[in-house]
Amino acid sequence: MTRPYRSVLYIPASNARAMEKARTLPADAIIFDLEDAVAxxxxxxxxxxxAQALLENYGGRARIVRINGMDTDWGVNDARQFGQIADAVLIPKVNRSADLDRVADLVPEAPLWAMMETAEGMLNAAEIAAHPRLSGMVMGTNDLARELNARFRPDRLPMMAGLGLCLLAARSQGLVIIDGVYTAFKDDDGLRIECEQGRDMGFDGKSLIHPAQLATANEVFGPSGAELELALRQIAAFDEANAQGKGVAVVDGRIVENLHVVTARKTIALAEAIANLAS
Known part of the structure; x- marks a missing residue:
């Protein structure tokens, strides 16, 4: 992951004012939505x-365009037009790897991302993640809940099988994977709980529907000061142990092995990427 994806904000592509405002928002990435958010x-x-908005400077924010499906009147031209100027093309309702092939043929260079929002997509997550052009996945938990006839629960128990399958698939291929939206945008406590759950599961960040949700997602999915301090101490202790011919170190009463140092270095790299984005 070369950049942070703590907060991924949906913006309707039909709203010029919102797209202009997005240039100043503390979002790590923006999904410019041509699909569900546009009549x-x-x-x-x-x-x-x-097309006009993407001529403007969005700083270090990743500019992802969610196109219409290939089974609509707009999908093909969406892909052709934005495949050359967006940082990634997000394909809705990906059910199988073959769904990516058609867009890949239309967009020879841009990275492809997949919306994972159908029961069939969950069952084929490993096949989809292995597509050579895929760089990221975004969970579409609202559509998935509708397909499953699932009810909303704060613990998201009905979503766990799908979320877990997609996480396993994404991690097996080194892909970015973004958690689904939390639609109650005025419920800060509920958003924080869901962000913390997604972070602890292993998601890179949260997709968001309102700028008011940005601060919480950025805080939860970014490394805390305590986490950074621990990472630095783990690296220092392990390096010292290695210099003494030892394969493990001890920090705060816990064993530190090479795998912990790899995680610590990732934490520091994420903090540096966040700092670069803000500068």
């Missing part, structure tokens, strides 16, 4: 507005 009558206008 059929606004599809062509949204495409034109987005």
């Amino acid at each position: 059929p009558s606004e599809k062509f206008l949204a495409r034109d507005l987005l």
